Amino acid sequence: MKTGDKISLIDDNLKGTIISVKGEVVVFKDEHGFTHQEKKEKLVLQDPEIYGQVPTVIKKEISAPRAKKHNRKHMVLDLHFENLVKNPSDYNAFERIFIQKEKLEETIGFCRKNNLKKLEIIHGIGDGVLQRMVHDYLTGQTNLEFDDHDFFYHQRGSVMVTLR
16 A cells, blocks of 8 residues: 555445555545544555456346246136027026126136136126126125226226236
8 A cells, every 4th residue: 555545444434545654554535635544454445457457257147937827827707608608599698697607706716716816807898787797796706806997897898807
């Protein structure tokens, strides 16, 4: 260490320039103009040129593998009646809505049992009977959230449910 070298204190946030060296004691001036005395072993030289000869090693970054459970897409339930039974013309309106509600209850139970977090329910737009049934059923359930925006009520044919 010699006069004019830039130094910093090891255990403190104090930097400065050496004014004089007297044996093991160094006198330096900090960036605010105050003078300090410290022993040589408590000081470190701040010389950026000492790192000039050290080659920089660039390593390839490897992304961590994701668990399979995080790669799952959300489950989709299509409540259009022709997707639920073979002969849709054999059922009256009451039977149709009853079967659709049973399928909705069964699917939400399946999601809860298998710890699935997202479920998209496709109900279509139509005259709004099925949409109202889905909305009423979801409102009566606990530990789930869904889009409940009256503004979009008749404009979307599906609802996204998040189970907690």
